[in-house]
Amino acid sequence: MPPPTNHFCKYYLLITMTIAEEEIQKPNIAFLPSPGMGHITPLFEFAKLLVTDHHNLHITFFVITTGASAAQNQLLQQKDLPVNFTVVEIPPAENISEYMMSDGNIRPVTQLSIMVRESLRHLPSLLMEIRPSALVIDLFCTDAFEICEKLSMPVYSFFTASTILMAFSLYLPKLDTEVDGEFVDLPHPIQTPGCNAICPHDILDQVKDRKNDEYKWYLLHVSRLPLAAGIFVNSWDDLEPVTLKALKENSFYHNIPIPPVHAIGPLIKQDEVVTEKGAEILRWLDHQPIDSVLFVVFGSGGTLTSEQLNELAWGLEMSQQRFILVARKPSDASASAAFFNVGSDENDDPLLYLPDGFVKKTQGRGLVVPSWAPQVAILKHPSTGAFLSHCGWNSTLESIVHGVPMIAWPLYAEQRMNATFLAEEVGVVIKFSKVPGEEIINRSVIEKMVRSVMEGEKGTEMRRRGKELKESAKIALSKGGSSYESICSVVKFWKSQ
Structure with missing residues (x-):
């Protein structure tokens, strides 16, 4: 050369x-x-x-x-x-x-x-x-x-x-x-x-x-x-x-x-590590009808009390809707009890914290996973029809970007402010009308709320508005x-x- x-x-x-x-x-x-x-x-x-x-x-x-x-x-x-x-x-x-x-x-x-x-x-x-x-x-x-x-x-x-x-x-x-x-x-x-x-x-x-x-x-x-x-x-x-x-x-x-x-x-x-457990969840979603599954998770740090987790479980069962429930060890001390140890209890058995008979009654229609799930992958899946969320800002944005309407269940920090704003100004969330001082949302209220989003006209309108915001979000970053x-x-x- x-x-x-x-x-x-x-x-x-x-x-x-x-x-x-x-x-x-x-x-x-x-x-x-x-x-x-x-x-x-x-x-x-x-x-x-x-x-x-x-x-x-x-x-x-x-x-x-x-x-x-x-x-x-x-x-x-x-x-x-x-x-x-x-x-x-x-x-x-x-x-x-x-x-x-x-x-x-x-x-x-x-x-x-x-x-x-x-x-x-x-x-x-x-x-x-x-x-x-x-x-x-x-x-x-x-x-x-x-x-x-x-x-x-x-x-x-x-x-x-x-x-x-x-x-x-x-x-x-x-x-x-x-x-x-x-x-x-x-x-x-x-x-x-x-x-x-x-x-x-x-x-x-x-x-x-x-x-x-x-x-x-x-x-x-x-x-x-x-x-x-x-x-x-x-x-x-x-x-x-x-x-x-x-x-x-x-x-x-x-x-x-x-x-x-x-x-x-x-x-x-944008990028999410999907473990084998996460892949199993996505495979289960692949076999569900479009917009038919309610995804239930309370963020990276949120926890419910034992009594409230029990009411949530039976409310989901009574609604007769398909669901994915991310179950976390309950805490009667604080709604933010998992804030500093998120991801550390993935090997916990969620069945230990759920009412007897719940899993059997919801078998085939519901999926219970411990502690953590690939949230972004689930929200973008076409079978996911709604998101029962604590309304933390990151989860809120993930839901909006993927056009998924929400049921707001605020737990701590500014989540109640987020829920009110999204319900009144944006129209992509139904907020639980929890009265200050009343600690427990009972199963009949949960059943009614879930049905209204998954089956009712309100849910249909929220999905339409969700698609509009999804497109708006895409344009903003383009x-x-x-x-x-x-x-x-x-x-x-x-x-x-």
């Missing part, structure tokens, strides 16, 4: 230098979610999106290992992560995990906040080592603002819940100074500036007891949101038009002032769509810096 000519050598050298310069110019964007699948999943999906050919960024994804669940470890230990995507584990905070888990009186937001604060002692040295162009955090990692200010590094906040909750949260510091007593005791709806009013009983659990440390932590985190260089929200214009308009135009938010708000959703889990352009504008800014 003849040696290359000088012309070829110069051309080859030019290409090599150009590629090297492009690699140098790629910004490295770091991500920092707090523990919990509801926080990690959307940030993880956004980070993966940014390393695609179109956006072409380097990503460093920090993982707080203190309090990590089995499901979190499984997600972040994938062997097929994209090129230019690096996962960096933050060393565990010494002794904090054992202390936090041993005290049953410490609520989730307090646990998260202390875990994050102690873990972030390692963050300055890690950031100094990689020198990212920006850091993207979730709501419970706001201690990073002080760290990054010393490093002259911009911080962006990713608000992983609904935009209506973010608007309320931005209003909370003012509400805190103006209202005496508990917000939940107010005699009238709470009017968040520019947004629809919120029933006091629908506000998130973290602000219902102002004497608890959880409220103080939440107030601290949301009061820091204006420090961000920008705020990402996992929503899009067609889903929450009123709130997004208020955040952009209402004078209250201008006067805080808040940074630019970027609607970049819906970002949901080239030229509102969320696509919002992401592109931020990436363009990062590259220009």
Whole structure:
């Protein structure tokens, strides 16, 4: 083979230098979610999106290992992560995990906040080592603002819940100074500036007891949101038009002032590990009629009491509808009891927690699986006709993206706010009319609700509306769509810096 000519050598050298310069110019964007699948999943999906050919960024994804669940470890230990995507584990905070888990009186937001604060002692040295162009955090990692200010590094906040909750949260510091007593005791709806009013009983659990440390932590985190260089929200214009308009135009938010708000959703889990158990569920679905199966699951951290699980089971049996029930060990202590150990009880036998005779009576029509199921794969399956859900924001978006109507059964956090919004404004959910103080939803109410969605005209209308939103979500993230352009504008800014 003849040696290359000088012309070829110069051309080859030019290409090599150009590629090297492009690699140098790629910004490295770091991500920092707090523990919990509801926080990690959307940030993880956004980070993966940014390393695609179109956006072409380097990503460093920090993982707080203190309090990590089995499901979190499984997600972040994938062997097929994209090129230019690096996962960096933050060393565990010494002794904090054992202390936090041993005290049953410490609520989730307090646990998260202390875990994050102690873990972030390692963050300055890690950031100094990689020198990212920006850091993207979730709501419970706001201690990073002080760290990054010393490093002259911009911080962006990713608000992983609904935009209506973010608007309320931005209003909370003012509400805190103006209202005496508990917000939940107010005699009238709470009017968040520019947004629809919120029933006091629908506000998130973290602000219902102002004497608890959880409220103080939440107030601290949301009061820091204006420090961000920008705020990402996992929503899009067609889903929450009123709130997004208020955040952009209402004078209250201008006067805080808040940074630019970027609607970049819906970002949901795209890749899902389907185990052999998961494959069995999908094979069972393959043999069911289209839109005939009700999928029942309460998110990654939700649990029912023993009595409520019993009523749910018999309500499903009485409805005579096909169903998949993800059964989890009940807890009479807390509806969020599984938050920090999701995925750790997959070998539990769900039959131990269900009423005698239930499985036999529903054999062939119902499927009971322990603890965890491939939610995205089930929601996108044509046989799935409805979703009985806790209405966490990630599950809500997954349901909307796949056009599946919901029965809302909110358990904790902001889930009641989500359910009310989806029922009144979007029309893709029927909300259980659970009266505050009444702990149990009985089997006859469950039977009626399930039948109305699976068989009634209301369910048909919800499916029609669901298909409209499914198409809207697809358009938002497609080239030229509102969320696509919002992401592109931020990436363009990062590259220009």
